[in-house]
Amino acid sequence: MSCERKKMGSGCLKVTKYFLFLFNLLFLILGAVILGFGIWILADKTSFIAVLQMSSPSLKTGAYILIGVGALTMLMGFLGCLGAVNEIRCLLGLYFTCLMVILITQVAAGLVIYFQKETLKDELSHIVGTLIENYDPLNDDERNLQDAWDYVQTQIACCGWSGAKDWENNKVLINQSMTAYPCSCSNSSKDFQVDSGFCNLDVPVNGTATYADWPVHEQGCMDGVEEWLKDNLGVILGVCTGVAVIELLGMILSISLCKNIHSEDYTKVPKS
Known part of the structure; x- marks a missing residue:
């Protein structure tokens, strides 16, 4: 035994x-x-x-x-x-x-x-709001950050954080009387080609416009980004x-x- x-x-x-x-x-x-x-x-x-x-x-x-x-x-x-x-x-x-x-x-x-x-959600809203407000194609110091946001808007097919109206706070667009719009927000089909900077509207000289006149996506990026984060967070947590x-x-x-x-x-x- x-x-x-x-x-x-x-x-x-x-x-x-x-x-x-x-x-x-x-x-x-x-x-x-x-x-x-x-x-x-x-x-x-x-x-x-x-x-x-x-x-x-x-x-x-x-x-x-x-x-x-x-x-x-x-x-x-x-x-x-x-x-x-x-x-x-x-x-x-x-x-x-x-x-x-x-x-x-x-x-x-x-x-x-x-x-x-x-x-974290509040911090995220503040980050994106500040980015949109200070977005300037001529600012090379923030080029990488701005390109990343253009990529997000193109891939998710969205504009702004809660909507295109967020871009009315942009200093450059205010100076141009809203006669331009973010190119990455365009709702025209471009096979996900990422455009950066601002595109001009066809308006009379010295004319004015609002975000409602822009040919952009109406949906904000908040819902899409939250879904993206949830998907990736799920993988990490898994x-x-x-x-x-x-x-x-x-x-x-x-x-x-x-x-x-x-x-x-x-x-x-x-x-x-």
């Missing part, structure tokens, strides 16, 4: 070890995905992310946090694989502790984002949820393997 128990214990130890190795391999891959999301946010220059990134320091901070979490997650996956294969108790204990800290941090970050979503599940499984398997190693009096250290 004692031999059979030892064989069963040894078999359970091996199964736990290999399962932990596989979970940590997946953990390593998911960490790389989180790292990729952070790099994507910093590198993206052709979508609404660019508008937020250049106007809101908090998004850059969030991107760096994602990169840090992704890199740390990959490191933990590597340590978990190493500790499982070589059955090193101290490494497994360190791995368990780091996983617990990461999981608590992720839950805390998720709660902060959830309870601050209205503040990945983070997957990582959290793997973290919990990794914690359970690591502590189980650590106990089995202790009970079987395994104190292996890789020999050089």
Whole structure:
């Protein structure tokens, strides 16, 4: 009976070890995905992310946090694989502790984002309103930010934040008596070709116009942008949820393997 128990214990130890190795391999891959999301946010220059990134320091901070979490997650996956294969108790204990800290941090970050979503929405409205008001094709300092907003209006087929009326606050258009309009708002079909700057209306010399005279989309970008953010946020949250599940499984398997190693009096250290 004692031999059979030892064989069963040894078999359970091996199964736990290999399962932990596989979970940590997946953990390593998911960490790389989180790292990729952070790099994507910093590198993206052709979508609404660019508008937020250049106007809101908090998004850059969030991107760096994602990169840090992704890199740390990959490191933990590597340590978990190493500790499982070589059955090193101290490494497994360190791995368990780091996983617990990461999981608590992720839950805390998720709660902060959830309870601050209205503040984020207000900040977003302020950012876009300021961008539209100060939009100037001759201002090279804000060229990248303005091009990003032109891209958003073209791709979403919208104009302004709540509507085309928002552009009546633009200083350049006010000086031109509203006889021009943002080219990226045009409702003519151009196969999503992104135009920038202002286009002139066919009006008499010294004439005036209003936004109602512009050949632009009537819908504002707020609904489209919110939907875009929800779609992308869903992907990010889905990945983070997957990582959290793997973290919990990794914690359970690591502590189980650590106990089995202790009970079987395994104190292996890789020999050089």
